Amino acid sequence: MNFFQHPFTSNTLNILKLNAENLLYSPSKNFKFKLQKDFKKAAILVPLCNVNNKPSILFTIRSSNLRDHSGEVSFPGGKVDINESVEEAALRETEEEILIPKRNVQVLGRLSSLPSLNKKLEVFPVIGFLDYIVNTEHFNKDEVSTVFTMALEDLLDKKNRELQKFRETEIIIPSWKCPLEIQKKYGSEIRLIMPSKSKSPSRKQSKSPTRNVDEADEAIDFSDLEKKFNLEYDFQLSHVVCIDGLPVAPQSKLAKLQQVLEKKIYETSKIKINEDCVFMPLDGEGQTKGFAFITLENVQQATDFISAMNYFPFDKKHTLLVNHFEDIELFHKKEATYVEPVLEEFVEKEHLKSWLMDELGRDQWVMLHGENFGVYFNNKSDDPDLIIEKKRWSEYFVQWSPNGSYLATLHKQGVQLWGGETWKKIVKFQHPGVKLIDFSPNEKFLVTWSLEPYQFDLGERHNVAVWDIATGILLRTFPFDSTNLAKPSDETQLRSPLQSVKIHWPLFKWSHDDKYLAKANYGPTGSISVYETPGMGLLNKTSIKVPNIKAFEWSPSEPILSYWTPELAQIPARVTIMKIPSREIIRTKNLFNVIDCKLVWQNAGKFLLVQVDLQKAKKQTGINFELFRMTEKNVPIDVLELKTGDIVNAVSWEPAGDRFIVLLQDGQKIMANFYEMVDFNLNKNSSTVENVRLLKSVERKSVNKIFWAPTGRFAVLAAVGGSGELEFWDAEELVMHSSAEHFHVSDIEWDPTGRYVISSVSFWSNPTDNGYQIWTFQGTHLLKQPINQFKQLLWRPRPKTLLSPEQQKAIRKNLKEYSVQFDKIDTAISNRATKDEIERRVRLLTEWKGYIARCKKDYEKEAKERAELFGGVEGEEEIEEIDEIVEEVVEEIEEIVEEDDENERD
Structure with missing residues (x-):
């Protein structure tokens, strides 16, 4: 060309x-x-x-x-x-x-x-x-x-x-x-x-x-x-589309036909096409050929264009068919002769949740140290039981799926998922150079990302791929938008030693039920693109127009989107909550003098906390919490205004609860504030602040992170990356059960039941003092394991319970009855451990006595040889054995004994 x-x-x-x-x-x-x-x-x-x-x-x-x-x-x-x-x-x-x-x-x-x-x-x-x-x-x-x-x-x-x-x-x-x-x-x-x-x-x-x-x-x-x-150019034409099915018109009506086409395109896709971006070829008689080529701004816009315009009824007689320009050549290369596919023999998969059948109900974790990857059963204060260990199982890190069914390993060629009782390979996804992955909440889909684009089977060189986990089929690919590069101070940046760039991750965000996958397109013409699974088509064939969008999040329990936009000219900043797929806006809140916002959902979707950083007078800053009550009628909003100059280091909701903890920095002081959302129906006529109750405020030394137990109520406040202070709090009683220290701690990991918590120092963050320690939820120390080049430890997640709320309530009510059974099991385990220890000591003593007997026998055999060495003197001086009894006071106890009444009368 x-x-x-x-x-x-x-x-x-x-x-x-x-x-x-x-x-x-x-x-x-x-x-x-x-x-x-x-x-x-x-x-x-x-x-x-x-x-x-x-x-x-x-x-x-x-x-x-x-x-x-x-x-x-x-x-x-x-x-x-x-x-x-x-x-x-x-x-x-x-x-x-x-x-x-x-x-x-x-x-x-x-x-x-x-x-x-x-x-x-x-x-x-x-x-x-x-x-x-x-x-x-x-x-x-x-x-x-x-x-x-x-x-x-x-x-x-x-x-x-x-x-x-x-x-x-x-x-x-x-x-x-x-x-x-x-x-x-x-x-x-x-x-x-x-x-x-x-x-x-x-x-x-x-x-x-x-x-x-x-x-x-x-x-x-x-x-x-x-x-x-006269240079021949090998252009990438992935942003050019071909429209077939157009009416055939003479050259005199070409301009009119093009105007109608551009109008219909804009009405349907909201994409404005410039006149010089449309090319309609003519035949030898000066008539159009019924198709046209359109050049879009980028690959993403071309993909959105196809989603919106493919099968579009241009008029009663003409329906448009739209494809990527590069797909035409791809289809042309396909073999015309049908070749019947070879069906692979069905192989029954192993039970992917077999670990839940453990007799002792123990949880598992995966650990990486050096080049060794191992999966273990937790044994409280005893050493863990190794289930499987492999060297270089993954070339980077490993990651559990949300319900623990799969363990993902990353390789230069792509991603592999492992599971089942024998830890066989379940499925693999070919994506060379993959560096990051993200599972959908219900483990149906997987998103992979590589820094360098890859030529996928779908025919395009892209960075992001979406896969169906059950079949291993590639559903769709996407290019990487450089606007997703994170700033050095951005909290959403990836925490990994393997990346030379830091990005907003995940790039795509899943709805709670895996039905939708959404991506923000930043900039003045910003939008949110929502794709519907499993077809991965753009919802309603158009993106949601949100100019200058800064961030968005899904509700963890409903198909609801929340997002915010900054102030622009005379338009205030705004937080918006929208239902999907209807796109009905159910609540908005205008904000003024906004510097930044953070959207923090409670994991049950009951509340949405919006942290609003404000610019106040005299170059001072302030922070407000806008708290949306998502389950109440009309979504009322409570406002919690913090003291001017305070800095929020961390804020975290209690899982499935009404409480949240805020770590505030006021100058050199760090305050830990415990808040509770008061039942709105009980305080309808009260002032706004009273609907958010401050339960406790305590000054801490250096804590900077909050880690709630998955079951709620208990939390660890930790000084991550510094002094390593650990504080074990009960948010119900508002007491600190205990405090401890794990110097240079880099990670805190709760087990799925909320009974145990592991603190660790990763080689990735600190090259010395690597290893982990296990604690109970109250802070009782159980085990310390120093491990050279310890890098990563992740508890295996548990799937959601199948019990109804009523059944769970009944179990809690009769917990004392179950506790008796658990105590017997713990005692049996303890006795078995004691018996094993006694047997081990007896075995060692027997081995020692046998060793002494063998040495004595060898000594007697060498008596003649020793006599020759001593000048022919046979025997040795008699050895007198003296037994001496030594008394040692082990313990002295003084006890006052009172005489009974009869002795007193005598």
């Missing part, structure tokens, strides 16, 4: 903009003049345009009234003023000469400068595209005599090019005849000229001032021009 055979589109203009130095001819490279210090700057605009559906260049003929270069063919331009850029000068001169406004010129780039020796000017050519209907009758008659255009294909045709001397010099340059109407008006001698890298010709050659190009090919080397202008 020749670059200049079709009209300029946004795609070709972008390519020119990115490659201006390489694609467009730069005259100054062909001259060896040395610029002088007194040379001044000048700028010209090389105006590209589309004329009669052909890429063209606009020229002017300077007015005969001008002192310099009067009557010459030229580009608009002039000297660069002080404090003016070259581009600004070119646009200014263009507007002055041919009356085209600056806003209608798209600057594509600047070429290397060219000297004008007689005027001592350094001339800078600026390439620009006229986003404007060219009117050759509209110009400044004081500076320009006329305006005309020439098609690029005519300029590049060798037949239209000749050679001639440049003015009175011996330099040979190429020239082109102007259009016929210009020649008739100004004479046949008026020509376009371009500097060439030709050397001065010989005397024989110089006799003929003008010759045909073909006769001088040996003298003049145009290979550089031909190579640049």
Whole structure:
């Protein structure tokens, strides 16, 4: 496909903009003049345009009234003023000469400068595209005599090019005849000229001032021009779509058909198509062929366009079929002969929740240390039982699925999932270079991401892939948007030692039931794209328009989206809550003087806390908590205003509870505040703050993180990454059961039952003192395990309970009866452990006595040899054994015994 055979589109203009130095001819490279210090700057605009559906260049003929270069063919331009850029000068001169406004010129780039020796000017050519209907009758008659255009294909045709001397010099340059109407008006001698890298010709050659190009090919080397202008480009056309099913119309109705098409596209997809981005080919009789090519801004917009317009009823007789341009070639390469697929033999999978059948009801964890990965059963204060261990099981890290069914390992080739009683490979996903993964809440789907794009089977080079876990089928791929790169201080950045970049993760966020997958598109034209599983089509075929969106989150219990947008001009910042799929807005809250917002959902979806950072007077900052009651009618909002100057280090909801903890920093002090949401029905007439009750406020030393037990009530406040203080709190009784220290602690992990908690120091965060410690929920220390190069420990999640709330309530009510059974089991385990220890000691003692007996026997056998060594003396001096009894006071106890009444009477 020749670059200049079709009209300029946004795609070709972008390519020119990115490659201006390489694609467009730069005259100054062909001259060896040395610029002088007194040379001044000048700028010209090389105006590209589309004329009669052909890429063209606009020229002017300077007015005969001008002192310099009067009557010459030229580009608009002039000297660069002080404090003016070259581009600004070119646009200014263009507007002055041919009356085209600056806003209608798209600057594509600047070429290397060219000297004008007689005027001592350094001339800078600026390439620009006229986003404007060219009117050759509209110009400044004081500076320009006329305006005309020439098609690029005519300029590049060798037949239209000749050679001639440049003015009175011996330099040979190429020239082109102007259009016929210009020649008739100004004479046949008026020509376009371009500097060439030709050397001065010989005397024989110089006799003929003008010759045909073909006769001088040996003298003049145009290979550089031909190579640049006739270059075959291998473009990525994934943002170009093909629309089939359009009505066939004559060329006279082409413009009308295109207008109707653009209108219907905008009404359906809300995507505005520029006129030059649509190409409808014509047949030999001048009629359209029933299809068109449309160039979109990017791959994502092309994908959204297809989702919105495919199978769209254009009219009663025509239905549109839309595909990616690259898919056409892909389909063409498919074999026409049907080949029946080979069906793999069915292999029954192992029970993926077999670990829940453990007789002792123990939980598992996976641990990485050095290059070894192991899965263990927890044994409270005893060493864990190893289930399976593999070296280099994963090349990076491992990750459990949300319900614990799968263990994911990452490799250079992709991701593998393991599970079952024998830990067989369940399924694999081919995604080379994968670095991050994200499971859907119910383990139906998997999202994978790589920094480098990969050519997937769907035919596109993308970074993100969505997979069906049960079948291993690739559902859809997406490109990576650089706006998802995280700032260094962003709390959403990935915590991993493996990444050279930090990004917002997860890029896509799942609804609670795996039905929807959403992604934010940031920027002034921002939106939220919601995709419906398993088809992965765009919901309602359009994205939700949210200009300047900053963040969004799903409700953990319902298909409800929450998002916020910043202040812009006179429009306040706003928090919005929207139902999906109806897109009904159920609550909004306008906010003023906002610096930032954070959306924090309670895990049951009962409350939404919005932390609002505010800019107050005198450069002071403040923080408000906007608390949305999602289960109440009309979603009432409680406002909790914190003291001016306070900094929120952490805020966390109690799982399935009404309480939340806030860690505040007030100067050097750190305060831990325990809050409770009061039943709204009991306080309908009370002031707002009373609906959020402060239960307790205590000053802490250095804690900076909050870790709730999965079952609620109990929490650990920890100083992560520093002194390692651990505080074990009961939010029901508002007491701290105990405190401890684990220096340099990097991770806190609760087990799924909320009974045990592990603190650890990872090699990834600190190269020394690596290992983990196990504690009870009350802070009782159970086990300490120093491990060299300990890196990661993750409890295996449990699936959601199958018991109803009533059944769970009945169990809690009769917990004492069950406790007796559990105590017997614990005693049996303890006795078995004691018995095992006694047997171990007896075995060691027996081994020791046997060893002594063998040594004594060997000693007696060597008696004769020893006698020879001592000069023939047989035997040894008699050894007298003396037994001495030593008494030692072990413990003294003083006890006062009172006499009974009868002794007192005696």
